[in-house]
Amino acid sequence: MNQNSKLEIQNCSAMLKNLIYNLRVKNAIRFSIKTHEVYQKQKRKGKDIAYVTHPLTVGIILAMAGAREEVIIAGILHDTIEDSIKEKKVDEKMITTRFGKKVAQIVVSVSEDNKTLNWEERKSKARENIKKFKHNSLLVKSADVISNVTELIDDFIVCGDEAFSRFGGPKERVIANYLEVMKIILEKWPQNPLSKDLKNLSIEFKKIV
Incomplete structure (x- = not known):
């Protein structure tokens, strides 16, 4: 193992250690687990x-990218407003009270606010919203996309096109949507710490079209 590889491992280890021992991050993990798992036993599509494995993965990706504490916390909480059940509804005020205004603003910005729209309309609106994102929100969205797309590629390898039957749109549109989202993020913020990962993922994802 060369010196650069050793240094990368040490840096990753330090980042993950900071994630594990940070009290605010641990509180965010508990909050996310309660929202997604304890209160509703929410599962990944199909x-x-x-x-909850998804938002926790997003938090790890952000930590390894060197994101600031509030961004990591927002990543862990990024689906709590959107997916919380009526009886245990999470809103901006609740997140602000527990984790601060900066975290709440990021979570609100990446949340879809109208799930009554059909799949095409929701994704079109979401893509337009990404064009208005500030860097913190773009970083959370980048980690979200990386987590979702890598999982989707893994599922495709195992079960083929059936992996896309869980979505509200056809395979071609699901792939096109993710590719367009990655393109928007890369064009809006070329220096994004996760830009290399997004570029590589775009290339890999195009292979299954």
Whole structure:
């Protein structure tokens, strides 16, 4: 193992250690687990896998990218407003009270506010919103996309086109949507710490069209 590889491992280890021992991050993890798992046993689309694995993965991706504390916390909480159940509804005020205004603003910015729209309308609106994102929101969205797309590629390898049957749109549109989202993020913020990952993922994702 060369010196650069050792340094990268040490840096990753330090980032993950900071994530594990940070009290605010631990509180965010508990909050996310309660929202997605304890209160509703939410699952990943079409799978018997706890949904909370996704926001926790987003938090890890952000930590390894060197994101600031409030961005990591927002990543862990990024779906709590959008997916919380009526009886235990999470809103901006609740997140502001518990985690601060900066975290709440990021979470609100990346949340879809109208799930009554059909899939095409929701995704079109979401793409337009991304064009208005500030860097913190773009970084959270980048980690969100990386988590979702890598999981989707893994599922495709195992079960083929069936992996896309869980979505509200056809395979071609699901792929096109993710590719367009990655393109928007890269064009809006070329220096994004996760830009290399997004570029590589775009290339990999195009192979399954």
